[in-house]
Amino acid sequence: MTASFALTEPDSGSDAAALMSTAVRDGEDDVLNGAKRYITNAPMTGLITVMARTAADRLPGNAHVTPFLVPAGTPACASVQRIGRCGRGGALSADVFPDDVRVPATAVLGGKEGFGFRTAMKVLDRGRIHVAAVCVGQPWDVPVISGGLNDLCLGFRDPVENRVGLRLTDHELAWLFSATG
Structure with missing residues (x-):
């Protein structure tokens, strides 16, 4: 349930x-x-x-x-x-x-x-830890998603390298990953 x-x-x-x-x-x-x-x-x-x-x-x-x-x-x-x-x-x-x-x-x-308030709060505390873990883990999915963007751009005959906004995003993402280990 x-x-x-x-x-x-x-x-x-x-x-x-x-x-x-x-x-x-x-x-x-x-x-x-x-x-x-x-x-x-x-x-x-x-x-x-x-x-x-x-x-x-x-x-x-x-x-x-x-x-x-x-x-x-x-x-x-x-x-x-x-x-x-x-x-x-x-x-x-x-x-x-x-x-x-x-x-x-x-x-x-x-x-x-x-x-039961204390019991309920213990459950909430565990949930908050879960949300924090999800927030830390989600950026690791971005390269997979951005790979799909690269395919989309190629469909418009414009490689991702020519798209400054996407290039900056990938650069910032690489920096983020290196900063967090």
Whole structure:
């Protein structure tokens, strides 16, 4: 199953202390409302971990933030607007809008409000390391891509050597690779 992690918001970014999305207890359920931005895998997810504020005041250790496990397709939890991101074509993103989404109290990650926040952040930390590794590794694909540009230019009877812009790009790329080892 593909999962999504919904922390980032339009007005607070990924600052958990400043989250605007809320979860309010109503009987045996929690009711989630808010807006989540740039959620990786949202268009194809089976499960979304939605981070929401469960206390009005900021609590030590961000205990005012609770992760909720929300099955994809839950009524009123719309995932819309696929978002393309440069260099991340394999992971589709979308905005997610919980609008009076009802989930059972058992959907709280960690079993009680605020408890699962640290666990969720550990997952996020691993994801951040992955993104950094991807950013370091992607430049190594550029020579393969630029080789395709050379073929394209030859198709127009103009070798890549005659194209100053491409030549500079290749030169800068060679410098980048030599500088990073």
